[in-house]
Amino acid sequence: MVAKPKVAIAWLGSCGGCDEAVVDLNEALLDVTNAVDVIFWPVALDFKYHHLEKMTDGDIVLSIINGHVRNSEQEEVAKLLRKKSKLVLSFGSCACFGGTPGMANFRTKEDIFNWVYRDAPTVVNPQGNYPQVKTKVDGKELTLPAFYEQVYALNQIIDVDYYLPGCPPPPDLIANAVNAVLQGKLPPKGSTLAPHKALCDSCKRNKTKPQKIAIKELKRIHEIEASPDICFLAQGVLCLGLATRDGCGAVCIETNIPCRGCFGPVEGVKDAGAKTIAALASMLDVHSDDEMEKAVNSIDDLAGYLYRFSLPVSTLKKRRV
């Protein structure tokens, strides 16, 4: 019998949603597990890191890695899987761009530790304990992974072969990606296994988008009674569909929520936020200095809005001190 191709599924800094998305393949998952040998999947199966270490380099055909990298354990697992795998698929927005946890880069590590272990109102920490990489307890040494200064996307730590964004990626694109690997029908290395165009192109509301959008002041979605059929931009709500890669199935738009950009920028664009600035500027129908400043200052947390999923891979990457 020919050995089945070995596949690993790993979570790094992850919420579990990406693993859940694999489980959500439902019956299709049975086909996949019939065709491959899942040799590592911490969420679902009890395999240990040392099992991986013992494998021959390149023995795993495909490692599907989700989550961002922010500590030394995540980095070690990513590097170990890279060494043992022919192909690495960066799976989900956290792995591809840093994801929502990447917004932690707007704060320094010090700020985060001070808040979590000292300043948050719910914290009781009279001895001022902070996590240590090494601690002696009863003569024994306990260790913890080192927490890094910032969040990294997977390709900032290891070489990545393919990308599948989404928070989490949708079942059709997951199935396509896995089948493409199994059938050897893969696009050039470095490709994103999702459509190239922008979400607007497939959005049902696109036909209601006016030729010239004129917004005096942006509104947030909870501040208006949003129509379920009209383009959000025409309603004065910032929707990132115009600069975001298509492929999600417009699930947010369907539930009357504007696009927040989880699929990352469209093909060829590196910096989602900088790209959106040009579009946003042209939509703001303000002319005098006062009007401009008022409109710009009325936008809550613009940086967080534009880099909700992609700060670690943007040009600015993080907050400086």
Place this chain on the structure above:
Amino acid sequence: MSDFEPKLVCFSCRFGWGYLADQHALSAQIKNWIPIICSGKVDAIQVLDAFKHGADGVLILGCPAGECHYQDGNEESKKRVLLLQKLLDACGIEPARVRMEMSLDPEGKKIPGLVKNMTETIRKLGPVKMS
């Protein structure tokens, strides 16, 4: 910090700034001067790229409001600068490192002064921290 010499990039619209000047003489006075057709050409990503490649500040000189040779490239640029300043601020980069001036100066007499002025502002801020 005393030996810090700020690197400034100055984009200026050819329609409003320095088109009557002796270009060679003027560019000898202003390092990294990039005359362009319409200040609206300058996109946020170009400003960020300038920082990435070592600029400590970016000055954009556009035509006065209502006098763009196209439609409103100068106003677009101004709005982008204001929006970009928000992103810079959130990432700990001083918004004053990007500035837009909207005026008319065919002989380009004001440009060296504006560049010098901004250079002094940036000298106080120190080198930009990009990494």
